[in-house]
Structure formats: C-alpha cells, structure tokens
Amino acid sequence: MLNAQLARVLPEFIDIPNACYLCSTCSSRCPVAGVDGMDPRKAVRMVSYGLDEELVTSRFPWICTLCGRCEEACPMDVPILKILRAARGMRPRDNVPGPIHKGVVMDLERGNNLGIPLDDFLFLLADMGKEMEEEGFPGFYVPVDKEGARFLLTINSKEPFGEPDDMKFWWKIFYAAKESWTVPSVNWEGVNWALFSGDDAAMKELTGRIVEHMRRLKIPNLILPE
Helix, strand or coil: CCCHHHHHHCHHHCCHHHHCCCCCHHHHHCCCCCHHHCCHHHHHHHHHCCCHHHHHHCCHHHHCCCCCHHHHHCCCCCCHHHHHHHHHHHCCHHHCCCCHHHHHHHHHHHCCCCCCCHHHHHHHHHHHHHHHHHCCCCCCCCCECCCCCCEEECECCHHHHHCHHHHHHHHHHHHHHCCCEEECCCCCECCCHHHHHCCHHHHHHHHHHHHHHHHHCCCCEEECCC
C-alpha cells in the first residue's frame, strides 16, 4: 500500500505499486537511469515500503525528466511518472532545487518566468517588428491583444530576454501564410514551470490565464511554441 502521504495525492493508485515485480523494464527505458543512482524501480519500491518521505527528499524526482517512458513500458501499468511528479509536489517549496519554483512565483506575480516588465516587452516587440520590415517583410508588425485573431501565440520568456531573433521564425511563417495571429500583452509566458515543480494549483492558475486570453479575445486556436 502507498504510505499515507502519497495516498492522499494518488488515491486512485493506492494498490498499484504492489503490482511491481521488479522486472526492471522501467529502468531499461529510463534515459537518466544511473545518474546519481536514479532508478525508477527503486522509486516504486520506496513507495511500496512506506518510504515516501525518503523519496520526496531524494534527488530521484528531480533527476527524472518526466518523459513517461518508464510508465509506458511497465507491463503492470504502475503509475511511475505520476508517483515521481507527486513526490515533487510534496517537496517544501523552499527546497525545490534550482530556479524552478522562483520562476513559478515570478510568473504568478509578473506574468512571465523572468519578470520582464510590460513596457520593456512591448518596446521589444515593436522594435523587432521594425527589424522584420527592414529585412524584407513590408508592413510587418507584431499584433498585440488583437481581438478575433485565429491564433494566440505564447512566448518562452528566454526569447525576449536573451534570444529575441528566435521569435522571428514563427513571425515569418505567419507573414508568408497571411495568417491572423496575436500575442497577449500580459501573462504571455508559454512555459508553465509549475508543471515541472509539481505545483498543481499554480499550474492551473497559469493555464487558466492563457484560456482567459482566448475567451476575452475570441481566439479559437492556441500555439505553444515551447
């Protein structure tokens, strides 16, 4: 049986870890097996033996790439990916490794993972639009909050922050296709780090903001380049 803490997070899977019969199929499919001792099979057995706290405090959930290959390969349908992601969510937020949780907080507070101010973002879009026009795309501009566009385009904050020219690839496609599109002026982040930190409440909030853009601007299609 799952220990009480994980059982609350994964009630529908309360008996499944006991189905594991140590075949190591999951480990053979894991792209990071062996990194700092990472082994999906060990993670499942830790849960089965009630060592969920040890799993939560270990590096296993954070070495995992959440690719799902282990879970797909398991002949007994043990929800390995769900267990490891749940373990991430049970880690105290101050102890989440790296910048992931800080990015989530920044996104919740300022609308993108890196905290790029609104004025700077809009200035960059306008400036990049002029560059596009000078590069042989007459009449090009970056539409912002365009109601009734066919596509809403989110942006990875690392692009305006450090790789702005990467945004032009999508823009050139839209221009060539004469497609109607737009980007939101606020809450435009296209990378939901809460998915990776295991913070379901924050993930829902950030996803909901994108959905609200689509409703508000009456846009039927979403593109998440990330």
